[in-house]
Amino acid sequence: xxxxxxxxxLSDYGLxxxxxxxxxxxxxxxxxxxxxxxxxxxxxPHDVRAGSLALARAAQYLPAGVILxxxxxxxxxxxxxxxxxxxxxxxxxxxxxxxxxxxxxxMTGGARRAVALTNDxxxxxxxxxxxxxxxxxxxxxAYLCAGVELDELGEAIDPLSLIxxxxxxxxxxxxxxxxxxxxxxxxxxxxxNVDPEELxxxxxxxxxxxxxxxxxxxxxxxxxxxxxxxxxxxxxxxGLVSVALDRRSAADELRLHPPTEVSLEPAPxx
Amino acid sequence: xxxxxxxxxLSDYGLxxxxxxxxxxxxxxxxxxxxxxxxxxxxxPHDVRAGSLALARAAQYLPAGVILxxxxxxxxxxxxxxxxxxxxxxxxxxxxxxxxxxxxxxMTGGARRAVALTNDxxxxxxxxxxxxxxxxxxxxxAYLCAGVELDELGEAIDPLSLIxxxxxxxxxxxxxxxxxxxxxxxxxxxxxNVDPEELxxxxxxxxxxxxxxxxxxxxxxxxxxxxxxxxxxxxxxxGLVSVALDRRSAADELRLHPPTEVSLEPAPxx
Amino acid sequence: xxxxxxxxxLSDYGLxxxxxxxxxxxxxxxxxxxxxxxxxxxxxPHDVRAGSLALARAAQYLPAGVILxxxxxxxxxxxxxxxxxxxxxxxxxxxxxxxxxxxxxxMTGGARRAVALTNDxxxxxxxxxxxxxxxxxxxxxAYLCAGVELDELGEAIDPLSLIxxxxxxxxxxxxxxxxxxxxxxxxxxxxxNVDPEELxxxxxxxxxxxxxxxxxxxxxxxxxxxxxxxxxxxxxxxGLVSVALDRRSAADELRLHPPTEVSLEPAPxx
Numbered sequence: 075x076x077x078x079x080x081x082x083x084l085s086d087y088g089l090x091x092x093x094x095x096x097x098x099x100x101x102x103x104x105x106x107x108x109x110x111x112x113x114x115x116x117x118x119p120h121d122v123r124a125g126s127l128a129l130a131r132a133a134q135y136l137p138a139g140v141i142l143x144x145x146x147x148x149x150x151x152x153x154x155x156x157x158x159x160x161x162x163x164x165x166x167x168x169x170x171x172x173x174x175x176x177x178x179x180x181m182t183g184g185a186r187r188a189v190a191l192t193n194d195x196x197x198x199x200x201x202x203x204x205x206x207x208x209x210x211x212x213x214x215x216a217y218l219c220a221g222v223e224l225d226e227l228g229e230a231i232d233p234l235s236l237i238x239x240x241x242x243x244x245x246x247x248x249x250x251x252x253x254x255x256x257x258x259x260x261x262x263x264x265x266x267n268v269d270p271e272e273l274x275x276x277x278x279x280x281x282x283x284x285x286x287x288x289x290x291x292x293x294x295x296x297x298x299x300x301x302x303x304x305x306x307x308x309x310x311x312x313g314l315v316s317v318a319l320d321r322r323s324a325a326d327e328l329r330l331h332p333p334t335e336v337s338l339e340p341a342p343x344x
Numbered sequence: 345x346x347x348x349x350x351x352x353x354l355s356d357y358g359l360x361x362x363x364x365x366x367x368x369x370x371x372x373x374x375x376x377x378x379x380x381x382x383x384x385x386x387x388x389p390h391d392v393r394a395g396s397l398a399l400a401r402a403a404q405y406l407p408a409g410v411i412l413x414x415x416x417x418x419x420x421x422x423x424x425x426x427x428x429x430x431x432x433x434x435x436x437x438x439x440x441x442x443x444x445x446x447x448x449x450x451m452t453g454g455a456r457r458a459v460a461l462t463n464d465x466x467x468x469x470x471x472x473x474x475x476x477x478x479x480x481x482x483x484x485x486a487y488l489c490a491g492v493e494l495d496e497l498g499e500a501i502d503p504l505s506l507i508x509x510x511x512x513x514x515x516x517x518x519x520x521x522x523x524x525x526x527x528x529x530x531x532x533x534x535x536x537n538v539d540p541e542e543l544x545x546x547x548x549x550x551x552x553x554x555x556x557x558x559x560x561x562x563x564x565x566x567x568x569x570x571x572x573x574x575x576x577x578x579x580x581x582x583g584l585v586s587v588a589l590d591r592r593s594a595a596d597e598l599r600l601h602p603p604t605e606v607s608l609e610p611a612p613x614x
Numbered sequence: 615x616x617x618x619x620x621x622x623x624l625s626d627y628g629l630x631x632x633x634x635x636x637x638x639x640x641x642x643x644x645x646x647x648x649x650x651x652x653x654x655x656x657x658x659p660h661d662v663r664a665g666s667l668a669l670a671r672a673a674q675y676l677p678a679g680v681i682l683x684x685x686x687x688x689x690x691x692x693x694x695x696x697x698x699x700x701x702x703x704x705x706x707x708x709x710x711x712x713x714x715x716x717x718x719x720x721m722t723g724g725a726r727r728a729v730a731l732t733n734d735x736x737x738x739x740x741x742x743x744x745x746x747x748x749x750x751x752x753x754x755x756a757y758l759c760a761g762v763e764l765d766e767l768g769e770a771i772d773p774l775s776l777i778x779x780x781x782x783x784x785x786x787x788x789x790x791x792x793x794x795x796x797x798x799x800x801x802x803x804x805x806x807n808v809d810p811e812e813l814x815x816x817x818x819x820x821x822x823x824x825x826x827x828x829x830x831x832x833x834x835x836x837x838x839x840x841x842x843x844x845x846x847x848x849x850x851x852x853g854l855v856s857v858a859l860d861r862r863s864a865a866d867e868l869r870l871h872p873p874t875e876v877s878l879e880p881a882p883x884x
Contacts, residue, residue: 080372082365088800089359089629092672095622095653102620102651102677111372113365119801120861132362135478137372147861150836203836204803205851208675260358261389263474296420296473311475321390321417350642352635359629381642383635402632405748407642530628531659533744566690566743581745591660591687 078166078219080139081110084129085207086117087144093205097144097212100198104216111136120147122174124332126239127257130177131312136165141178142215143169150203155191155210157218157227158236160184166224168215170206176239185233192228242267242333249275250339255332256314262323263297263308264330268315268338273307279341280307282317284334290341291317348436348489350409351380354399355477356387357414363475367414367482370468374486381406390417392444394602396509397526400447401582406435411448412485413439420473425461425480427488427497428506430454436494438485440476446509455503462498512537512603519545520609525602526584532593533567533578534600538585538608543577549611550577552587554604560611561587618706618759620679621650624669625747626657627684633745637684637752640738644756651676660687662714664872666779667796670717671852676705681718682755683709690743695731695750697758697767698776700724706764708755710746716779725773732768782807782873789815790879795872796854802863803837803848804870808855808878813847819881820847822857824874830881831857 081101087093094115101108113132117125125145133141146153146169154171161183167175168191179185191197191210196217200209214227244253244267251272257265273280273293282289282305294306300320305328310316317324317336325331351371357363364385371378383402387395395415403411416423416439424441431453437445438461449455461467461480466487470479484497514523514537521542527535543550543563552559552575564576570590575598580586587594587606595601621641627633634655641650653672657665665685673681686693686709694711701723707715708731719725731737731750736757740749754767784793784807791812797805813820813833822829822845834846840860845868850856857864857876865871 079376082369084362084365086800089654090656091799092624092654092668093800095624095651096672096675098651099622099653099672099675099677102649103675106619106649106677109372109376111365111368113369114359114362116360128362132366132369135366135369135373137369137376148838151838200851201853202849202851204848208851259361260356260363298418298421308474309472311470311472311478313471349646352639354632354635379642379646381635381638383639384629384632386630398632402636402639405636405639405643407639407646529631530626530633568688568691578744579742581740581742581748583741 077221078139079108080137081108081142081215081219082113082132082136082139083110083142084113084117084125084132085115085144086119086121086125087115087207089115093207097207100208100212101216104213105219108216108219117145121145122147122172123240124257126174126177129175130181130241133178133181138164140215140218141165141167142211143167143174144207144211145174146170146172146206148172149206154231155206156231156236157189157191157214157224158185158233159187159224161186166218168211168218171237173237173239176236177241180239185236187224188231188233188236189224189228190231193226196222196227244268244272250337252335252337254336255330255334258325258331262319262325263310264317264324264328265310265312266315266317266336270309270313270315273315273338276338276340281339281341283337284330289328297321347491348409349378350407351378351412351485351489352383352402352406352409353380353412354383354387354395354402355385355414356389356391356395357385357477359385363477367477370478370482371486374483375489378486378489387415391415392417392442393510394527396444396447399445400451400511403448403451408434410485410488411435411437412481413437413444414477414481415444416440416442416476418442419476424501425476426501426506427459427461427484427494428455428503429457429494431456436488438481438488441507443507443509446506447511450509455506457494458501458503458506459494459498460501463496466492466497514538514542520607522605522607524606525600525604528595528601532589532595533580534587534594534598535580535582536585536587536606540579540583540585543585543608546608546610551609551611553607554600559598567591617761618679619648620677621648621682621755621759622653622672622676622679623650623682624653624657624665624672625655625684626659626661626665627655627747629655633747637747640748640752641756644753645759648756648759657685661685662687662712663780664797666714666717669715670721670781673718673721678704680755680758681705681707682751683707683714684747684751685714686710686712686746688712689746694771695746696728696771696776697731697754697764698725698728698773699764701726706758708751708758711777713777713779716776717781720779725776727764728771728773728776729764729768730771733766736762736767784808784812790877792875792877794876795870795874798865798871802859802865803850804857804864804868805850805852806855806857806876810849810853810855813855813878816878816880821879821881823877824870829868837861
């Protein structure tokens with residue numbers, strides 16, 4: 075019985091070209107029984123940070139199996155193609171060693187073993203080195219589902235040698251919480267790297283500073299309890315503080331985009 | 345044997361974020377055997393009307409199983425999350441009770457039973473109430489495929505209490521048919537809420553009025569029989585009258601978009 | 615045992631409408647065991663050339679089975695719906711006979727048998743002739759996976775009567791190679807119809823002429839070895855010469871788009 079039957083796949087390949095389809099065709103030929111879940115393919119081109127954050131948000135929901143992540147601006151250069159097994163052995167992450175996978179690996183228990191994908195028996199012969207998703211990463215993910223052992227894919231490397239992720243931390247300055255915009259979702263909600271507990275001392279009304287603007291926001295449980303024009307601070311579905319408007323885009327109206335710095339403090343009393 | 349093995353999934357989540365992928369990951373963990381068909385995820389954000397129409401267009405073609413529809417501007421508020429079984433028991437619709445599902449339910453025989461998804465044993469634990477697709481709807485759809493009975497998902501509600509759909513009707517005014525634009529497809533064809541039989545008394549050439557414009561259109565069987573610049577009235581693939589040009593966008597050239605009102609009458613004789 | 619279990623599907627239907635989802639629903643009802651691989655659905659509307667090139671790029675990677683291609687500006691007119699079996703019997707291409715399939719068929723060994731999809735027992739009853747993907751092509755693909763023989767789908771036609779593809783050839787003029795832009799990918803890399811061997815006599819530095827511009831480019835193995843602002847000629851992942859910049863869009867910066875003519879010659883010595 076093969077160990078894995080699911081490949082969760084995230085990339086910056088977009089859907090306008092046949093890149094994703096070709097990777098899935100390659101997987102189908104090597105591991106016809108494997109199911110592929112498209113986590114997201116519209117990560118902005120070459121945006122390792124955005125890809126890393128999306129993968130970290132999704133990680134805890136993904137089924138046991140292989141997680142294939144490809145945002146790879148250094149394709150063909152010296153960055154290593156790797157496969158990283160998590161501590162409980164429930165997942166193997168496959169992708170470039172450029173920080174893309176690191177936060178998600180950390181959130182799922184950390185790395186136990188890793189290999190560089192150096193064994194070209196498990197590569198596709200390729201006319202050029204520029205489509206590693208098709209020629210190296212998708213085959214590795216598929217062979218893992220077809221029963222190939224991790225250590226057959228290439229030479230063992232020290233998990234501590236993997237490029238770390240960059241989850242930005244907040245800092246506290248005189249009772250202000252200084253954070254930044256992590257992500258804007260389709261609905262224009264603006265996720266900050268701020269934990270709701272950091273707002274507890276501030277009460278229900280908070281001043282938000284960004285660029286040279288100051289706005290007042292209220293804590294709210296759902297978008298729909300916000301009045302027209304009222305700026306809300308809502309705990310989002312990933313447990314982080316987000317800046318939101320009801321049924322309108324807070325990102326567009328406040329011009330808040332990653333990685334804008336944002337400062338939060340108690341609103342002055344009236 | 346589980347009753348259902350297919351989930352047809354429509355949403356306004358878009359493909360730029362990982363929302364759809366995470367819902368499918370959740371489904372895979374609960375019901376690994378279930379197949380998911382992506383009906384459409386690019387419904388404009390919060391556009392219940394557009395989602396409802398797309399679901400109604402697709403409904404008759406969907407396989408027996410669960411139909412998961414999520415366009416949910418009131419997420420977290422008092423709108424009920426529901427599951428609705430159709431009269432023949434061949435389908436269960438899962439989504440918010442905001443009108444999104446109603447037309448499709450009606451087109452597939454109407455509702456026989458319904459429940460509110462109140463049993464939180466079948467919810468995912470969630471840090472916030474804003475991603476019901478992941479935490480409530482996708483799990484409900486998956487549990488139905490995993491063999492959980494409808495009435496285990498929550499308390500029974502009266503199907504007659506469900507919010508009705510809004511399929512706009514045409515009206516007749518002195519021999520004119522007054523309708524509206526329902527939908528513009530990728531190719532710029534403009535679907536009206538007009539049945540071809542309503543045009544029968546008008547002959548082959550019809551005057552179309554919208555805003556303060558009047559245009560002349562000809563009845564045609566296919567786009568390709570239209571001459572350059574000629575406006576056609578073609579019975580579209582769903583059996584409704586559409587305004588079309590050959591290989592160009594009628595919507596762009598005539599600036600026709602939902603829900604513009606359109607009046608049709610016999611063209612004056614020359 | 616059915617002969618095929620995979621349908622690779624390419625179209626210009628886009629993902630903003632439910633067209634692709636409905637085709638997959640139709641397939642699921644006819645051939646529930648068949649897997650569908652989405653090769654690409656964002657071919658520009660009605661762009662048979664772009665669809666043909668994408669299918670040709672993907673063809674060698676697709677699994678044995680049915681290849682369903684739908685870019686069909688002449689839908690409902692006299693163009694024939696066809697199914698074309700390749701020489702080794704490993705694949706059947708299904709789609710309109712308008713040149714879309716021809717290059718991919720040629721690359722996978724050429725056509726052995728073909729039928730026109732005239733047997734309406736295997737069509738869906740349709741209110742209009744404008745959605746052949748749903749009503750004719752997807753059913754044909756699915757019935758092939760469900761065990762229906764090719765010759766049951768309609769009358770045999772001469773493979774030589776199929777509309778040929780249009781893979782543009784380069785020409786040589788006094789030591790210059792005159793080619794054209796085939797494709798721009800998501801990352802802005804500009805694929806030419808030029809084989810790397812055609813550049814061999816030119817050395818490492820090449821002059822590129824297009825419109826009334828002349829630029830100097832260097833041969834490179836990977837994008838990342840290009841310096842800032844340096845224009846590269848890189849053998850792309852399909853084995854053709856592409857014009858590229860490191861981590862920026864060569865297409866945008868040089869305004870190179872299909873089917874711009876490009877001339878290559880040795881750069882003058884300095």
